[in-house]
Amino acid sequence: MELQQMRYVVAVAETANFTRAAERCHVVQSALSHQIARLERELGARLFDRTSRRVHLTPAGEAFLPAARQALEAAERARAEVAAAAGEIRGRLAIGAIPTVSSVDLPRLLVNYRTRYPRVHISLRSAISEEMIEQVKEGTLDVAVLGLPPAGRVVGLRGHELARGGLVAIVAPGHRLADAGEVALAELADEEFVDFPTGTGARVQSDDAFEAAGVRREVAFEVNAIEFMTRFVRHGLGVGMVPTAFADELAGVRVLRITDATARVEVLVWSRSRPSPPAAALLELFDIDPESYS
Incomplete structure (x- = not known):
């Protein structure tokens, strides 16, 4: 069993295509297929089911893939450690x-x-x-x-706090609170919100702030990026909440300081x-x- 064979298996698993895997590995497809077939013979099991339309892992392939990735990572780590010992x-x-x-x-x-x-x-x-x-x-x-x-705490990892900051609300220029400058969460109780998906760190922070203030709210739109959120807010579809540090970067919306929102923590x-x-x-x-x- 060779590391190169493992690289080929990982490439096929990630691309679901022998041709694309060969291109990624900079070899001709026949050489990649030959090495995988050789590995399958050595293991005594097929790693992939192949049809004219798709390639997918067999149960044996599913079992092999994590170990192959770990072996490749260990080999990469070994090379890096040797280079570091030599000052590179x-x-x-x-x-x-x-x-x-x-x-x-x-x-x-x-x-x-x-x-x-x-x-x-x-x-x-x-x-x-x-x-x-x-x-x-x-x-x-x-x-x-x-x-x-x-x-919030992360169990099982080491961490270093990078910064703490507050939240601001963003509204459309024509919103009833556009010129308020600052707002309490209770004043946003009847608004529809644009926010991050349920369970994400950013969403939990917003949810916790409203819960602590005893205010219920409705999240009508869930998005994955501040830029997308800003577009929804700009068109008057809802109110958004973002970290204070982004306030100066958001065009076409009005920014309101929230007087009773909890802090936001970024951790490495x-x-x-x-x-x-x-x-x-x-x-x-x-x-x-x-x-x-x-």
């Missing part, structure tokens, strides 16, 4: 961030990182906090920037295991020493 940071760095991150200028940070460590391949994913917590635990992500309620999290050299180098840019966190 290289390998892969997978970062996650909520769409509403405001505590750090990620593009600027990554430009700085890439300038210092050009041999590191960086990937960035935007997702909800709950998904990224699991991905960091699984090792799919090295680090992630989460949004949590003030009392990483695995309790020793971070890879690329991840440790990123933590250094945040002035974080991972060894100081228990």
Whole structure:
């Protein structure tokens, strides 16, 4: 069993297509198919069911895939550790961030990182906090920037608080409160809202604020991005709530300070295991020493 064979299996599983997998791996399809067939013979089981229209994992393939990914990650980690011992940071760095991150200028940070460590391949994913917590635990992500309620805690990971901030409400220019400047949550009780999906960190924060104020509200539209929320609000379809740090970036809406909303916390999290050299180098840019966190 060879690492290259595992790479081919992962590529086919992720693309569901032998041709696209071969293109991703920069080999001809016949060579990729031959190596996978050879691996299947060695394992004594078929990893893929192939039809004229699609390719999908067999039960044996489903069992093999996580172990193959772990083996590839371990090999990548070994190469990175050897390079770090020789004074070079290289390998892969997978970062996650909520769409509403405001505590750090990620593009600027990554430009700085890439300038210092050009041999590191960086990937960035935007997702909800709950998904990224699991991905960091699984090792799919090295680090992630989460949004949590003030009392929120992440079990099983190490974390560092980056910032705390409030919430503001955004309304259409023609809204009855457009010129108010500030508003209490009770004044928004009869409004329809545009908010993030139920269960997400940003939504929990808004829900907790209204619950603490004893105010009920109706969320009519659920969206996944502030830009999408702003478009709904701009057209008068509802009221939105966003972090204060985004207030100056939103065009075509009026921003109202909320006098009784709870704070919003952004946290950087990483695995309790020793971070890879690329991840440790990123933590250094945040002035974080991972060894100081228990």
